[in-house]
Amino acid sequence: NAGVMQNPRHLVRRRGQEARLRCSPMKGHSHVYWYRQLPEEGLKFMVYLQKENIIDESGMPKERFSAEFPKEGPSILRIQQVVRGDSAAYFCASSPPVNAQETQYFGPGTRLLVL
Amino acid sequence: SQKIEQNSEALNIQEGKTATLTCNYTNYSPAYLQWYRQDPGRGPVFLLLIRENEKEKRKERLKVTFDTTLKQSLFHITASQPADSATYLCALDEGSARQLTFGSGTQLTVLP
Numbered sequence: 001n002a003g004v005m006q007n008p009r010h011l012v013r014r015r016g017q018e019a020r021l022r023c024s025p026m027k028g029h030s031h032v033y034w035y036r037q038l039p040e041e042g043l044k045f046m047v048y049l050q051k052e053n054i055i056d057e058s059g060m061p062k063e064r065f066s067a068e069f070p071k072e073g074p075s076i077l078r079i080q081q082v083v084r085g086d087s088a089a090y091f092c093a094s095s096p097p098v099n100a101q102e103t104q105y106f107g108p109g110t111r112l113l114v115l
Numbered sequence: 116s117q118k119i120e121q122n123s124e125a126l127n128i129q130e131g132k133t134a135t136l137t138c139n140y141t142n143y144s145p146a147y148l149q150w151y152r153q154d155p156g157r158g159p160v161f162l163l164l165i166r167e168n169e170k171e172k173r174k175e176r177l178k179v180t181f182d183t184t185l186k187q188s189l190f191h192i193t194a195s196q197p198a199d200s201a202t203y204l205c206a207l208d209e210g211s212a213r214q215l216t217f218g219s220g221t222q223l224t225v226l227p
Binding site: 048056 | 149151156157158159160161204214216217218219220
């Protein structure tokens, strides 16, 4: 029973390049969340998605960041024209569709380094 | 403004003692509160969830209390072990929104 999978685990980009982070939720989970953890800071919510729908993107920067969760395939967090301040650990979490248990299960994270 | 505070960024205790971590919040009305453990280089791992109408919850050596009047949760690890050394995060969800809001964490070190 595989947990939440994220790849790549480490990603190095130069300023101005694009970063694509992928997240495969746990089997049977239809809710995906993305969080960002800056060095020495706590986890900050970015976006909440269900299949083919963005439910809440209140934590997403207005520019350069986008997220999707297509009908088939993993959820993608895309950062265009990366800047040094985007360097952080990006965590994906998933939860089942039923509200009985609101626990979120986290992946191992993608560590993005912008040079 | 809304705020979640976890007392002491770092806590050192002797093996076998009880570790007590505190999570205080302001301007929230959480439906429930969760505690997670995070090891270096890894994602958070869920430990316990306590609902607003519950006072206490236990799981093996872990105990969580939730006081909605004081707006505080206490997280206890009894008979602590060096393997319990990690950063512990509290997180709130206000129910209507499924996003979790995390505290900055308390780094616990259990000394042998």
